[in-house]
Amino acid sequence: xxxxxxxxxxxxxxxxxxxxxxxxxxxxxxxxxxxxxxxxxxxxxxxxxxxxxxxxxxxxxxxxxxxxxxxxxxxxxxxxxxxxxxxxxxxxxxxxxxxxxxxxxxxxxxxxxxxxxxxxxxxxxxxxxxxxxxxxxxxxxxxxxxxxxxxxxxxxxxxxxxxxxxxxxxxxxxxxxxxxxxxxxxxxxxxxxxxxxxxxxxxxxxxxxxxxxxxxxxxxxxxxxxxxxxxxxxxxxxxxxxxxxxxxxxxxxxxxxxxxxxxxxxxxxxxxxxxxxxxxxxxxxxxxxxxxxxxxxxxxxxxxxxxxxxxxxxxxxxxxxxxxxxxxxxxxxxxxxxxxxxxxxxxxxxxxxxxxxxxxxxxxxxxxxxxxxxxxxxxxxxxxxxxxxxxxxxxxxxxx
Numbered sequence: 053x054x055x056x057x058x059x060x061x062x063x064x065x066x067x068x069x070x071x072x073x074x075x076x077x078x079x080x081x082x083x084x085x086x087x088x089x090x091x092x093x094x095x096x097x098x099x100x101x102x103x104x105x106x107x108x109x110x111x112x113x114x115x116x117x118x119x120x121x122x123x124x125x126x127x128x129x130x131x132x133x134x135x136x137x138x139x140x141x142x143x144x145x146x147x148x149x150x151x152x153x154x155x156x157x158x159x160x161x162x163x164x165x166x167x168x169x170x171x172x173x174x175x176x177x178x179x180x181x182x183x184x185x186x187x188x189x190x191x192x193x194x195x196x197x198x199x200x201x202x203x204x205x206x207x208x209x210x211x212x213x214x215x216x217x218x219x220x221x222x223x224x225x226x227x228x229x230x231x232x233x234x235x236x237x238x239x240x241x242x243x244x245x246x247x248x249x250x251x252x253x254x255x256x257x258x259x260x261x262x263x264x265x266x267x268x269x270x271x272x273x274x275x276x277x278x279x280x281x282x283x284x285x286x287x288x289x290x291x292x293x294x295x296x297x298x299x300x301x302x303x304x305x306x307x308x309x310x311x312x313x314x315x316x317x318x319x320x321x322x323x324x325x326x327x328x329x330x331x332x333x334x335x336x337x338x339x340x341x342x343x344x345x346x347x348x349x350x351x352x353x354x355x356x357x358x359x360x361x362x363x364x365x366x367x368x369x370x371x372x373x374x375x376x377x378x379x380x381x382x383x384x385x386x387x388x389x390x391x392x393x394x395x396x397x398x399x400x401x402x403x404x405x406x407x408x409x410x411x412x413x414x415x416x417x418x419x420x421x422x423x424x425x426x427x428x429x430x431x432x433x434x435x436x437x438x439x440x441x442x443x444x445x446x447x448x449x450x451x452x
Contacts, residue, residue: 062195062196062198063192063193063195063196065195079188080396080399080411080412080415081097081098081411083400084097084098084399084409084410084411085097085098085409087400087403087409088403088409090403091403091404091407092407093402093403093406093407093408093409094407094408094409094435094439094442094443094446095409096363096408096409096410096431096432096433096435096443097409097410097411097430097432098411098432099236099381099382099432099434100302100303100432100434101300101302101434101435102434102435102436102439103300103436104300105299105300105301105341106299106341106344106348108340108341108344109295109299109301109337109338109340109341109344110337112336112337112339112340113304113333113334113336113337116332116333116334116336116337117333121332121333121336122332122333123332124328124329124332125157125329125331125332125335126329127320127324127328127329128152128155128156128157128320129155129156129157129308129329129335130157130332130335130336130339131151131152132335132336132339133157133306133308133335133336133338133339133342134151134152134155134157135151135339136338136339136340136342136343137149137151137155137157137308137310137342138150138151138154138155138310139342139343140342141291141310144268144275144276144349145278145280145281146281147278147280147281147286147310149310150313153313153316154310154311154312154313154316155308155309155310155316156308156309156310156316156319156320156323157306157307157308157330157335158292158307158308158309158319158323158327158330159305159306159307159326159327159330159331160294160296160305160306160307161264161266161292161293161294161296161307162189162305162307163305163307163323163326163327164292164294164307164308164309164319164323165189165190165193165230165262165264165292166189166193166196166322166326167309167319167320167322167323167326168228168262168290168292168309168318168319168322169193169194169196169197169199169228169230169262170193170196170197170322171318171319171321171322172227172228172260172262172318173197173198173199173227173228174227175198175199176198176199176200177225178197178199178200178225178226178227178228179199179200179201179202179223179225179226179227180194180197180199180200180201180202180226180227180228180229180230181202181203181204181221181222181226181228181229181230181259182194182201182202182203182204182229182230182232183203183204183205183206183213183231183232183235184203184204184205184206184416184417184418184421185206185237185238185413185414185416185417185425186203186232186237186416186417187232187236187237187264187416188415188416190230191418199227199228200225201418202221202226203221203417203418203421204217204218204221205217205421205424206235206238206240207424208375208384208386208425208428209373209375209386210240210375211235211238211239211240211375211384212240212242212243212246213242213246215245215246215249218246218249218250218253219249219253222253222254222256222257222259223257224257224258226253226257226259227259227260228259228260228261228262229250229253229254229259229260229261229262230262230263230264231250231261231262231263231264231279232263232264232265233247233263233264233265233276233279233379234267234268234270234271234276234377234378234379234380235379235380236266236267236380236381236382237382237384237411237413237416237430238375238377238380238382238384238413238430239360239375239376239377239378239379239380239381239382239383239384240377240378240379241271241272241273241276241378241379244277247277247279247282248282250279251279251282251283251284251285254285254288255284255288259288260288260289260290260315261279261280261285261288261289261290262289262290262292263278263279263280263289263290263291263292264292265278265291265292265293266292266293266294266296266297266307267297267379267380267381268293268298269297269298269349269352269353270297270298270352270353270356270379270380270381271353271378271379272353272356272357272360272377272378272379273378273379276379278291279291280310280311286311286312287312288312289311289312289315290309290310290311290315290316290319291309291310291311292307292308292309292310293307293308294306294307294308295307295334295338295341295342297381298341298349298352299338299341301334301337301338301341304331304334304337304338305330305331305334306330306331306334306335306337306338356381356433356434358437359433359434359435359437359440360376360377360383360433362433362437362440362441362444363383363431363433363440363443363444364376364383365444366440366441366443366444366445366447366448367383367385367431367444367447369444369447369448369451370390370406370444370447370448370449370450370451371389371390371450371451372385372386372387372389372390372429373385373386373388373389374386381432381433381434382430382431382432382433383430383431383433384413384428384429384430384431385428385429385431386427386428386429387427387428387429388427390450392427392429393426393427394412394426394427395412395413395414395425395426395427395428395429396412396414396415398412398427398429399411399412399429405449405450406446406447406449406450407446407449408443408446408447410429410430410431411429411430412428412429412430413425413428413429413430414426414428416430
């Protein structure tokens with residue numbers, strides 16, 4: 053049989069899933085989750101909660117299913133969710149959006165990112181700048197577009213970019229600057245200086261800002277600041293978020309993109325050929341969630357901050373050095389004090405040594421920069437308190 057050509061090879065290569073023998077291997081998430089199941093380890097690898105979201109949100113979905121909201125919704129999303137997203141952007145960030153022109157519902161933030169990059173890239177001469185380490189979808193989708201991935205490394209322990217390296221990375225070839233803030237996998241929240249420079253560079257080089265803000269309500273040290281709110285940014289920003297992290301409904305895959313109508317129309321032109329539409333009964337449920345009172349949004353940040361601190365104490369007691377995250381689900385720890393020299397090897401042995409699963413941070417980096425993160429490991433704190441307590445108790449075995 054003739055070798056199978058096509059975009060899939062670019063995608064798996066871009067995602068780092070091709071072994072030295074040319075075979076395609078599973079993602080590190082699949083490998084670690086399989087180890088968790090095999091060993092009975094506490095899975096702090098993948099970032100999904102083990103608790104349901106708010107009752108009002110779940111009940112709205114149940115009612116929608118019972119009342120027949122089970123067929124194709126409108127292509128842009130149901131009007132009530134479009135309105136709720138616009139209300140949310142005004143309520144939290146002071147942005148005024150037209151629900152019919154500035155908002156698009158997508159199959160999670162993942163589809164919104166893919167559709168945005170596919171819509172904006174014009175050819176192989178285009179470059180997409182991302183911060184590294186990065187959410188693993190980014191490299192795969194950049195490869196699918198045919199553009200060149202340009203990375204700006206984030207360095208332990210604060211995971212802020214060097215501003216000069218950021219300036220060097222953004223050029224007239226830059227089509228998109230893809231910004232994830234709060235950041236997965238590091239938990240960093242970028243400083244005001246970084247945000248200001250991103251907008252300046254996008255304007256100077258006529259680039260589009262695509263912002264992945266799925267952890268927007270999980271910032272621990274102050275309110276989230278979207279790039280779209282900065283002077284001069286709105287006209288060149290596609291802001292992306294979802295209900296999965298905010299309402300513990302990651303399996304529903306309800307996301308959205310907001311921005312100027314010309315950019316949202318471009319994303320829609322691609323999105324309609326991907327999923328077309330999705331999640332009819334879940335869309336009114338997420339609309340309900342976006343209208344919950346302020347104390348809900350403050351409460352989820354407070355609860356996860358407490359879990360971050362609980363996990364951090366357990367990791368330090370086990371002998372790790374810990375980077376304290378300012379947002380997101382994740383904590384990065386250095387296993388070098390425990391004798392680790394290779395994060396992937398360390399994570400493969402951890403389930404049997406200590407009964408806990410984590411993810412090696414080099415899995416989120418390009419091959420040329422993996423050595424910069426050689427002994428760093430990511431843990432997810434978005435689990436029940438008793439699960440984190442059990443994980444901390446198991447990890448204590450490492451220090452004995």
